[in-house]
Amino acid sequence: MQILNLKETVNFMAYRKYALAFSIILMLASVGSLFVNKLNFGLDFTGGTLIEVAFESPAELTQIRQVLESDGYGDAVVQFYGSSREVIIRLAQREGVKAEMLSNEVLSLLKEGTGQELEMRRIEFVGASVGDELTEQGGLAMLTALICILVYVAFRFEWRFALGSVFALFHDVLLTLGLFSFLQLEFDLTVMAAILAVIGYSLNDTIVVSDRIRENFRKIRVGGPSEIIDISLTETLSRTVITSITTLLVLAALFYQGGALIHGFATALLFGVFIGTYSSIYVASAVALGLGISKEDLIPEVIEKEGADQQEMMP
Amino acid sequence: MLNRSPLWKTLLVVIIVAFGALYALPNLYGEDPAVQLSGLRGVEADAATLDNVKSQLSEQNIDFANITLEDGQLLVRFSDPDNQLKARDLLDNTMGEQFSVALNLTPATPDWLAAVGGVPMKLGLDLSGGVSFTMEVNMNEAVVKAQEGMLSDFRSDLRGEKIRYRSVKKVDDAIEIVFRNAEDLDQAESFLKKRYRDYLFTDNTDTLTLTSKMSELKLKEIREYALQQNITIIRNRVNELGVAEPLVQRQGQKNIVIELPGVQDTAKAKEILNATATIEFRMVDNENDLATALNGRVPASSQLLYERDGTPVLLKKRIMLTGDHIVDAGSSFDEYSRPQVNITLDSPGGSKFSNATKNAIGQPMATVFIEYKPTDRKDSEGNTIFDKHEEVISVATIQARLGKSFRITGAGSQAEAHSLALLLRAGALIAPIQIVEERTVGPSLGAENVKAGFQAIMGGFALVFIFMLIYYRAFGVVANLALMANLILIVGVMSMIPGATLTLPGMAGIVLTVGMAVDANVLIFERIREELREGKSVQQAIHQGYDAAYSTILDANITTLIAAIILFSIGVGPIKGFAVTLSIGIVTSMFTAVVGTRSIVNAIWGGKRLDKLPI
Numbered sequence: 001m002q003i004l005n006l007k008e009t010v011n012f013m014a015y016r017k018y019a020l021a022f023s024i025i026l027m028l029a030s031v032g033s034l035f036v037n038k039l040n041f042g043l044d045f046t047g048g049t050l051i052e053v054a055f056e057s058p059a060e061l062t063q064i065r066q067v068l069e070s071d072g073y074g075d076a077v078v079q080f081y082g083s084s085r086e087v088i089i090r091l092a093q094r095e096g097v098k099a100e101m102l103s104n105e106v107l108s109l110l111k112e113g114t115g116q117e118l119e120m121r122r123i124e125f126v127g128a129s130v131g132d133e134l135t136e137q138g139g140l141a142m143l144t145a146l147i148c149i150l151v152y153v154a155f156r157f158e159w160r161f162a163l164g165s166v167f168a169l170f171h172d173v174l175l176t177l178g179l180f181s182f183l184q185l186e187f188d189l190t191v192m193a194a195i196l197a198v199i200g201y202s203l204n205d206t207i208v209v210s211d212r213i214r215e216n217f218r219k220i221r222v223g224g225p226s227e228i229i230d231i232s233l234t235e236t237l238s239r240t241v242i243t244s245i246t247t248l249l250v251l252a253a254l255f256y257q258g259g260a261l262i263h264g265f266a267t268a269l270l271f272g273v274f275i276g277t278y279s280s281i282y283v284a285s286a287v288a289l290g291l292g293i294s295k296e297d298l299i300p301e302v303i304e305k306e307g308a309d310q311q312e313m314m315p
Numbered sequence: 316m317l318n319r320s321p322l323w324k325t326l327l328v329v330i331i332v333a334f335g336a337l338y339a340l341p342n343l344y345g346e347d348p349a350v351q352l353s354g355l356r357g358v359e360a361d362a363a364t365l366d367n368v369k370s371q372l373s374e375q376n377i378d379f380a381n382i383t384l385e386d387g388q389l390l391v392r393f394s395d396p397d398n399q400l401k402a403r404d405l406l407d408n409t410m411g412e413q414f415s416v417a418l419n420l421t422p423a424t425p426d427w428l429a430a431v432g433g434v435p436m437k438l439g440l441d442l443s444g445g446v447s448f449t450m451e452v453n454m455n456e457a458v459v460k461a462q463e464g465m466l467s468d469f470r471s472d473l474r475g476e477k478i479r480y481r482s483v484k485k486v487d488d489a490i491e492i493v494f495r496n497a498e499d500l501d502q503a504e505s506f507l508k509k510r511y512r513d514y515l516f517t518d519n520t521d522t523l524t525l526t527s528k529m530s531e532l533k534l535k536e537i538r539e540y541a542l543q544q545n546i547t548i549i550r551n552r553v554n555e556l557g558v559a560e561p562l563v564q565r566q567g568q569k570n571i572v573i574e575l576p577g578v579q580d581t582a583k584a585k586e587i588l589n590a591t592a593t594i595e596f597r598m599v600d601n602e603n604d605l606a607t608a609l610n611g612r613v614p615a616s617s618q619l620l621y622e623r624d625g626t627p628v629l630l631k632k633r634i635m636l637t638g639d640h641i642v643d644a645g646s647s648f649d650e651y652s653r654p655q656v657n658i659t660l661d662s663p664g665g666s667k668f669s670n671a672t673k674n675a676i677g678q679p680m681a682t683v684f685i686e687y688k689p690t691d692r693k694d695s696e697g698n699t700i701f702d703k704h705e706e707v708i709s710v711a712t713i714q715a716r717l718g719k720s721f722r723i724t725g726a727g728s729q730a731e732a733h734s735l736a737l738l739l740r741a742g743a744l745i746a747p748i749q750i751v752e753e754r755t756v757g758p759s760l761g762a763e764n765v766k767a768g769f770q771a772i773m774g775g776f777a778l779v780f781i782f783m784l785i786y787y788r789a790f791g792v793v794a795n796l797a798l799m800a801n802l803i804l805i806v807g808v809m810s811m812i813p814g815a816t817l818t819l820p821g822m823a824g825i826v827l828t829v830g831m832a833v834d835a836n837v838l839i840f841e842r843i844r845e846e847l848r849e850g851k852s853v854q855q856a857i858h859q860g861y862d863a864a865y866s867t868i869l870d871a872n873i874t875t876l877i878a879a880i881i882l883f884s885i886g887v888g889p890i891k892g893f894a895v896t897l898s899i900g901i902v903t904s905m906f907t908a909v910v911g912t913r914s915i916v917n918a919i920w921g922g923k924r925l926d927k928l929p930i
Contacts, residue, residue: 054759103753104582121760123446123581127751130449141885148877156870190820193890196882197827197897200875204831207874208838211867239841243834246782250775250830254823257774259767261441262823269827 002238012233012281013226013289019282023171030178037181042188042264045135047128049091049102052121053110058084067113073106082260086121093128138192142173145199153203157210158297164287165206168279172202176272190265198272201247205240205280212236213285217295225294229285237281244277317854318921320914328914331906332800335807341428341435342806346420347380348399350406351559352389358413359387359730371409377402389414392421407557412623418577419559436809439818439892440754442768444761445576446584449752450549452569457541457746458488458534464642465514466490468662469527472510478503481523492525500525538568541746546571549748552587571748581755588750594638594739596668599679599710600629620683622707630681630707635671640664644739646732654732655724656709658739665719672717682709682723682739709735768822775826776802779833787840789929793915794836797907801832804903805896815899818892828900834871835908838864840930853925861913868909876901 043050061078064087068076077090091102103123110118146166154162176195180187212232220228255266352360365384372379380392393399407416422435440447462485469490470483481493494500500523508516513533517526546565553561553573562574578584600617608619608629618630643659660668686704711723783791805825809815843860876898883894920928
């Protein structure tokens with residue numbers, strides 16, 4: 001079976017100006033949203049206490065709020081989580097109460113106040129200093145990842161490809177962050193892991209494309225850089241699409257069956273993989289082209305490589 | 316001929332996958348309920364304990380599957396949880412004083428598998444349920460305490476050397492000594508420099524000040540010691556909690572991670588971790604009769620306390636010294652190779668002790684360990700009431716006037732000396748600790764997480780399976796075989812690596828790997844199709860397809876691996892699990908997708924005259 005059976009070369013690069021405009025608009029929108037809405041940082045980063053409880057019968061949020069309010073926890077955020085029996089309660093840090101004991105106090109309050117049997121499902125408490133450290137470490141990790149990848153790709157390919165792919169990664173990360181900021185989805189540790197996985201995935205895609213561009217620059221003697229990039233993108237398009245499909249399939253399974261805890265993670269990856277596919281076609285190659293990649297940059301290695309190829313044919 | 320794999324290559328693939336399958340196998344067997352007995356404070360379970368437990372269980376007609384003794388721990392397996400609970404209650408009653416009796420689940424791995432080292436994957440707390448704490452050691456406090464110690468040491472040293480000074484005080488992170496004249500300053504400097512090599516001294520002859528700072532090395536040493544001390548104390552306390560397989564581990568420069576699988580009552584756990592303990596040295600009361608005291612007539616100036624094994628000791632109420640003067644305690648051997656405990660006191664403690672012991676030579680002295688343990692009772696304000704537990708941990712005869720450093724011999728076995736040293740140190744926590752992070756997962760949520768993760772893996776797997784089958788037909792089957800082998804290898808490797816833990820994000824990592832692992836095959840198969848379209852022969856197309864795709868696959872995977880490794884290095888708890896499965900998945904998928912499928916493809920289609928490929 002074939003989904004895409006392309007006989008003709010698609011003129012990808014002809015549309016690169018539109019794609020570029022599209023990307024720039026989205027990136028500006030993301031930056032804007034990040035400034036205005038900020039990220040809805042989860043407990044991991046802000047610090048505080050989160051308690052998830054399950055009641056025997058559907059819970060009444062107003063009653064729970066009243067119980068908490070009457071004991072001075074008026075700032076508690078109470079929400080359903082997954083079903084009407086499960087409730088999460090978020091609390092900021094407060095003075096006077098030993099932060100680590102807060103969860104236990106609230107639990108016993110709820111037990112008395114609602115008169116219902118309840119089951120503790122999850123308690124998370126993160127001290128403020130831990131959150132600060134994590135934000136710092138997280139940002140540092142992303143930067144390190146980008147730099148390491150830049151170095152590797154520059155070493156394996158060419159600096160224009162390296163800049164192109166790192167720019168594409170930056171693009172993907174920014175847009176994913178923008179989505180989380182725009183929709184005010186909770187940004188927790190698992191989402192950060194997902195974004196690093198998006199970096200990995202998007203890079204995977206970009207490298208496949210760059211690899212083919214390099215190969216075709218050496219192989220095809222006619223046509224300018226833009227045509228060769230078009231040919232390469234067309235050749236790799238069906239692979240790009242199929243891999244995206246399989247990855248999106250498993251992510252859909254994760255999104256629907258992985259449970260509420262993994263939702264943010266799956267959302268970030270679903271979006272990131274989608275954007276990553278687009279960016280490996282348009283952003284990375286367009287940037288390399290814009291930086292003036294040409295045949296001459298990749299030619300010197302040709303002779304050596306062809307010789308190596310031929311020997312391998314014989315065994 | 317083209318596309319024939321040498322036999323050894325095919326065999327290698329088969330052996331590696333079989334090996335992975337063997338080590339993945341233990342995960343298919345369930346878990347047996349068990350009761351675990353681990354000794355407290357130097358006590359170790361031995362063959363006698365084993366017989367004891369055996370006879371107790373058979374007396375009460377509690378059926379058990381088997382009992383094993385390993386590393387001083389006793390593990391009793393049961394076939395049903397009812398007997399497990401009964402046995403726990405029984406053993407806790409009869410042996411709870413010396414052993415921590417904990418419920419446990421042990422893998423029901425068959426003996427032959429266990430014999431080759433087969434163990435199931437370790438589940439993270441988000442899957443098994445339990446609580447994990449991160450505690451932070453207050454390092455500033457440790458340094459301040461050390462400085463305060465030095466302050467008084469400097470004073471008494473200078474006094475001892477008869478060097479006159481105007482003042483000794485702490486200024487920021489340094490100690491400043493002001494002298495009356497330059498001679499005293501010089502004299503003090505040369506004396507102190509010699510005595511305290513890990514301090515940096517700078518003098519100012521105008522203001523007649525000598526400034527002393529701790530060297531970086533000394534600071535590091537203090538922090539390291541504070542961390543280690545806290546770890547040992549926490550280990551001790553965690554053992555008392557009666558948790559099977561607790562984990563106490565350092566994390567970074569100042570944090571300690573504590574994982575308590577299966578613990579639900581987090582309030583109790585926190586209180587025990589936060590409990591305070593002190594040490595007191597007191598004289599044994601020999602003037603009054605122990606027997607009369609036991610009959611209830613304890614003299615007003617004395618107190619009746621007990622040793623761990625129940626031996627009563629009559630002590631004087633007057634405290635000779637408290638544990639906050641203890642600077643260090645360690646165990647070693649004396650000249651007759653008997654275990655001993657070496658204790659170092661700070662200067663004021665030393666002189667106090669020297670005064671207290673000068674008229675007591677030849678008399679017995681007791682070391683009392685005082686711990687404030689939380690109870691279930693609460694006072695009117697809802698605060699937990701703490702019970703004061705006093706216990707005599709050692710009685711020793713004073714051989715000489717004791718000073719700043721002394722030793723206690725005759726403490727029993729090496730293990731007992733070691734645990735006495737630990738307890739002595741526990742009495743003088745250098746740096747307070749604080750819980751900075753808690754993650755508790757209830758058992759039902761844990762079980763749901765396992766189910767959800769498993770379903771997501773299976774669901775994702777099935778979708779990719781069907782897609783590949785439709786899209787690549789026979790080659791899709793090959794890719795699917797590789798995918799299965801990949802899953803088996805991931806599970807096998809995860810089970811083999813001792814430190815690897817499966818978490819919910821880890822399961823997500825496996826799902827993602829399933830989706831991304833087929834990428835290598837897609838790359839190869841698409842390349843083969845391309846070559847076929849270009850009119851190459853079938854064998855040429857297979858050969859070229861694998862060859863050309865190889866470097867692309869390698870590059871693409873190495874970069875993903877870089878991202879995964881960075882994730883691992885910053886990762887905390889569950890996120891680490893994601894990085895681990897992702898990294899393992901990348902490596903195993905490269906093997907199965909490239910080497911594995913090549914063997915199958917070569918075996919089926921390689922070297923034959925074919926006009927078409929079912930691709």
